[in-house]
Amino acid sequence: MTNTTDPASHQPGTPPPAIEVRGLGFAWQKAQPTLHFPDFTLPQGEHLFVHGPSGTGKSTLLSLLAGMLQPAEGHVHLQGTDLYRLKTRARDRFRADHLGVIFQHFNLVPYLTARGNATLPCRLSARRRDLTEPGAGPEAERLLASLAIPEDHWHRKVNRLSIGQQQRVAAARALIGAPGIILADEPTSALDTDNRDRFLDLLLELADRHATSVLFVSHDHTLASHFHHHLELGGSHG
Numbered sequence: 089m090t091n092t093t094d095p096a097s098h099q100p101g102t103p104p105p106a107i108e109v110r111g112l113g114f115a116w117q118k119a120q121p122t123l124h125f126p127d128f129t130l131p132q133g134e135h136l137f138v139h140g141p142s143g144t145g146k147s148t149l150l151s152l153l154a155g156m157l158q159p160a161e162g163h164v165h166l167q168g169t170d171l172y173r174l175k176t177r178a179r180d181r182f183r184a185d186h187l188g189v190i191f192q193h194f195n196l197v198p199y200l201t202a203r204g205n206a207t208l209p210c211r212l213s214a215r216r217r218d219l220t221e222p223g224a225g226p227e228a229e230r231l232l233a234s235l236a237i238p239e240d241h242w243h244r245k246v247n248r249l250s251i252g253q254q255q256r257v258a259a260a261r262a263l264i265g266a267p268g269i270i271l272a273d274e275p276t277s278a279l280d281t282d283n284r285d286r287f288l289d290l291l292l293e294l295a296d297r298h299a300t301s302v303l304f305v306s307h308d309h310t311l312a313s314h315f316h317h318h319l320e321l322g323g324s325h326g
């Protein structure tokens with residue numbers, strides 16, 4: 089893997105942070121003002137809660153961190169790799185190997201089962217396949233069970249599951265193969281308070297087992313206490 093670590097960004101001999109953002113800006117269209125994002129560093133294994141009013145750029149930030157948009161300015165380093173110095177194919181590979189993403193609408197593959205969706209990252213990444221023990225199928229089943237998906241639902245197509253169950257399948261897909269970073273965009277928006285807290289506790293507990301860093305976007309301030317760090321968008325920086 090190409091490693092374009094910025095030597096100024098962390099002490100030699102220590103692991104690089106999970107996420108480092110510097111001077112990041114993005115414009116959806118030339119006529120639109122550039123969205124500016126605050127600088128931040130998230131140490132590996134720690135969790136960040138990103139909040140802020142609608143339209144302040146939370147989803148845009150997530151897409152930038154996932155390597156899916158080209159920034160107008162600034163840098164994103166993920167685990168020491170300068171994401172936007174990678175060529176497109178290398179960036180796609182980096183994403184498949186190191187990122188688990190839970191989108192607002194889950195982006196599950198509707199014609200695959202819960203187990204089929206959860207194992208998908210291991211089909212796209214040999215690294216993640218190699219990091220499953222004893223293999224992608226059993227690991228997917230263990231994650232689905234940990235996330236309270238009943239065994240008789242594992243072989244059901246995901247469009248026959250409840251919204252809450254689909255959210256948990258998306259979490260299993262993000263967690264499989266121990267990616268270093270999980271990016272989650274409002275993944276609890278459709279859940280009631282009890283299920284939301286349970287989902288979040290499970291996600292963070294499973295992430296902690298592999299020292300996975302979680303960046304979690306939500307409008308819901310009551311979730312902030314679950315996280316080590318908080319980042320408010322829409323303040324004086326932008």
Ligand SMILES: Nc1ncnc2c1ncn2[C@@H]1O[C@H](COP(=O)(O)OP(=O)(O)OP(=O)(O)O)[C@@H](O)[C@H]1O
Nearest residue numbers: 116117123140141142143144145146147148149307
């Ligand atoms: N595909 C797009 N094309 C043009 N402008 C966009 C696009 N997506 C978002 N924007 C604009 O970029 C800005 C930031 O949007 P973004 O969705 O990142 O905000 P957000 O904080 O996630 O909002 P919400 O909380 O409502 O989901 C908004 O002004 C929005 O209108």
